[in-house]
Amino acid sequence: MALGLACIASLLAFGLAGWLNSWVQKQPSDNQEVNRIGSLIQQGARTFLRREYSILGWFALGATILIILFLPRPFWLGGIGANLQLAAAYVTGAVFSGLAGYIGMTVATNSNTRTAQAAAQGMGSAFLTGFRGGAVMGMAVVGASLLGVTAVIFFFRDPSITLGFSLGASSLALFAKAGGGIFTKTADIAADLVGKVELGIPEDDPRNPAVIADNVGDNVGDVAGMGADLFDSHVASLSAALVLAAALDGGLGKNVDMVFVYGAVGLISSIIGVIAARLNQGGSPTSALNSSTYTTTGLYVVLSAIATAFFGFNWLYWSAAMVGLIVGTIIGITSDYFTNDAKSPVQQAARLSGQGPAFTIISGISYGLASVFPALVGIGVAALLSFVITNGIVPGTITDALFGISMAAVGMLSIVGMVISNDAYGPIVDNARGLVEMANLGDKALEVTDELDSAGNTVKAITKGFAIGAAGLTVIALLGAFLEEANAVLAEHALPLVEGFDVMNPAVFFGLLVGAAVPAVFSAMLMLGVNRNADRLVDEVHRQFREIKGLREGKAEPQYDRCITIATEGALKELIPAGLMAIIVTFVVGFIGGIPAVGGFLAGNIISGLLLALFMSNAGGMWDNAKKLVEAGNFGGKGSDAHKAAVIGDTVGDPCKDTAGPSINTQITVVSLVASLAVGLFALFSLF
């Protein structure tokens, strides 16, 4: 019955996504210039995704073969049967993740032209077009996640296999996020450097050869990458909860049902929230977005309580889910403090920019570091509280404790359908703003899209904090799933069980230290990749201005596609080593120090990963908004020294907040899942 409910909710979400998509398609779209540029962007985005997916296809094929041979059990130990099930789940997860990104990207590039044209008519319909375009993504992603996990349980009746589905989703998300992130920032930095800084032409001037790549980047990085990222978090939170629930139930029981019911109720709440969303006459887009989030949250609280009463689930686990929901909101609000231009950090950074770029940078690094405190403490408190609630003051078993934490993660991610809808709205209206500028749709349309865009940025800061908080709790739950999987394997081989991962054990400590180093190296590789790639693209833009006669005067068309190709090829070249490094180090640590070292490795990876992801996202967001604050006429305004300094800060922040920061989340998830699935190898073949 719980599986049926989850299945129905998924199908409802797909139905809504289809309806919203056709609604968007029906919006007026008759401006030739907008459509021409829009189709350049759409073609560019497709080119990128096609090339990316064709390379990732090979990667997934290789991974599938390795899974069939070795995971969860090597072929010479008779593992082929179980391995084939896992491989099937893995491939499904990868395909679903790719599809979710592709659909979202297609709809987003359809909606941006229509939002731009609606903006000429007024705020209300432009808002709705942008929002509903984003909601297609939200519904498709969460529907696919819930349906996929349901199907895996329906066919295989084994929660461990959902970890394979989750790994398929997250390994693809890792590369989609990192590759898209490198691409988008390559294009953004190169377009800004040559356009704004060297030539002094506006942000979206069509004479700039990198400008279409920049718009493509918004779609492949922010829409497709973000969708893959949250797909992966949602699947991972469900998988971790299911593994722990099955350990408690001793198979598929009431707690497993509860996970599905809560997932279904969350999706239904999001569906209603999406349908209800509109911009009232004279209302602000920010409060329209927020009020639909509040509607969804309120509905979830009520519906999940009703479901708990109806099915007779444990109220303590319901409380844990509520703790997750509340703490997620608090983390979102605190990260808003560090990136909101009405608050002290952004204002200080903008003011100090007048003293020179060094002060801008030092401020951003400092506030970024300080911003990790509320979020890390929030995640810690959520873990502790959900544990205390579910187990009382006296500790129960580790599995009880961890299932409580995993329910907090499920609670936090319950409204993810709405979060994604809000998040995908951002790049759509950002693109629409660019289209309005490039196609000269007039000042009124520009004003409308400016306001829509600014709402997108505000909401984005909150949802980003939310996403990191959810990922934090999810990976803690995945650590629990790793322990369960480890003990299942150890019991099977009649080896002594592992009770936990004691930091006083030097193997665990070794793992902690190495695990902590991985996200640092991973983000360094991505950021250096952006540097190198932007360097290449700047050379290309310079070449075009040098060689194409009349380009500077706007009499000749730049070769947009050359820029897209260069940025794409560069991004793909840079992303593979970073992703592989994280996976390979996991195996090296496992083969050296065995299960205790891997447990420490995962914990170190989580801690340093959350720290760096929060630091980079918030520092980057702060620099971005400090620049906007100066551009709005404060501390000297555009063209002042403060502005130049703030632009430098923003450029530094770009790869932090849009490439490295959000990819780290996915890196942690991938490594946690790889460890859980390869635990049999570490149990049998480690050096110490």
Add this chain to the structure above:
Amino acid sequence: MALGLACIASLLAFGLAGWLNSWVQKQPSDNQEVNRIGSLIQQGARTFLRREYSILGWFALGATILIILFLPRPFWLGGIGANLQLAAAYVTGAVFSGLAGYIGMTVATNSNTRTAQAAAQGMGSAFLTGFRGGAVMGMAVVGASLLGVTAVIFFFRDPSITLGFSLGASSLALFAKAGGGIFTKTADIAADLVGKVELGIPEDDPRNPAVIADNVGDNVGDVAGMGADLFDSHVASLSAALVLAAALDGGLGKNVDMVFVYGAVGLISSIIGVIAARLNQGGSPTSALNSSTYTTTGLYVVLSAIATAFFGFNWLYWSAAMVGLIVGTIIGITSDYFTNDAKSPVQQAARLSGQGPAFTIISGISYGLASVFPALVGIGVAALLSFVITNGIVPGTITDALFGISMAAVGMLSIVGMVISNDAYGPIVDNARGLVEMANLGDKALEVTDELDSAGNTVKAITKGFAIGAAGLTVIALLGAFLEEANAVLAEHALPLVEGFDVMNPAVFFGLLVGAAVPAVFSAMLMLGVNRNADRLVDEVHRQFREIKGLREGKAEPQYDRCITIATEGALKELIPAGLMAIIVTFVVGFIGGIPAVGGFLAGNIISGLLLALFMSNAGGMWDNAKKLVEAGNFGGKGSDAHKAAVIGDTVGDPCKDTAGPSINTQITVVSLVASLAVGLFALFSLF
């Protein structure tokens, strides 16, 4: 006998320090201008230290009262007797630490004038003057550390009390390092911003009112602060090893003796290395510094082996000490890779500076993040190897394992007398270079001091890596000491013992997350402090140029002392909240989650602290050397766009590498010691 040997070694070190000091005093010093400026610097440094110590005196008094009332046991539980012993040790540690800083600073400000004047004669004697000035510091610090710990054991016969001595040393070091770090970078940034950037006058131009403060900063930050820092690490490594040795011996036994003998042998090796150091005709200062380090290391290997054979110590622990020594050297060499201008990272950063400051900054952040990998892995491998060596493949008790790790820390820190001598040489010759420039001692002297200075920078990169590696192993050992202290208290109250800190326990995980956030917030507070303070000092320098007629033309004298006062007062205002925050959060975590949460807190603190300290030190060093590479005529040379960008990078790096980075080490140590001493309170009065 072991105590006697340690005592004799300390007295030998003091004797050598006295002889070196009088040797330095006897060097020619008849240039009036050099002496005049030198005495300005010396007065400024004394002013700073006097004000700092008078505030820290109040802090230490408050801490002493709190210790007498509450630590290790509250007064109403009859703790006064034990508390008085601890308080006495605490005060002695604080006084010794202050004295070590004061002596080092006095000698350094005596040596810099003489080094400057010797530079006019030639390289050989200038090198020796600078080196021997630094060695006074090295000998005084290590002698005081060993003597202090010996005295505590001699009088109280209880290794736990050495933790109090260690806390006295480290709590003073925390403020000395942070206060000195804020002061020095305040002055440096302000002097550079107004001098080099706005007015285009050379680095050490006496017309710049902030220039004396800048030179004072080199002494109070680099000499006094660094001395206090390494004093604290050395004491902490000995204390942690002694606590664990006593737990193994069941009191004062052979392993306790071994710690003292190894400490004494290390100091004797350093004494011989210092005496042997000289610059051969035509040799380079870098290789002279390195060869004296190699001499010391080689002597330590041989002498410690002889001592092990003679006293019949356990060879396995000797091997663990050797592992520490080797890994320390490897960490030093790898951090050199990221900051050496002959290697790829610095060259890439310098080259990319041509594209603008954003690229300089992104490179530095990226390489800084990547640089944490070898060091963290190195510390992890040292922990794992020393554990495997001492316990074999099959784990022994936790205490065995941790004692092995603590011996690796002792081994790594054994040659610290030589490390400090090399380190203190750096700021002395840097100051001498400034004096040569300010007093116009001629091109030859400038050339000599330039070469001496560059050797100082090269050696500094290695010793900094070494210091962080040593601190890393030391704090792991301190975590072990915390566990021992916790169990001693729990046993006394007949409470169940703690076996370790399992990351799967939500209280431990809560601690891990909060502990990881603390170094981030701590460094943010210090760096924002530098920003605010530099802002104040820039205003003052502007005021002087505006109000003092003839200053710009060099016809009037600036008010150097006003700048020193402003930088001092600002630094003291900024340092207190950061230090207190770290200590208060420790108590909050302890009172909420009890001993498991504190164990997790310490582990999280260590991991994130090492990560951030390495990131900041290496990124800062890289930016510094990239700027120097450009200034040496590469990628456009001085005055080019690349140079401007590189200067911005260097300014960002300054508070990273000289304020926040090195203070984090001390922050971790202080928190670990506070936790160990307050463990009785957490055992009895925690919420969960």
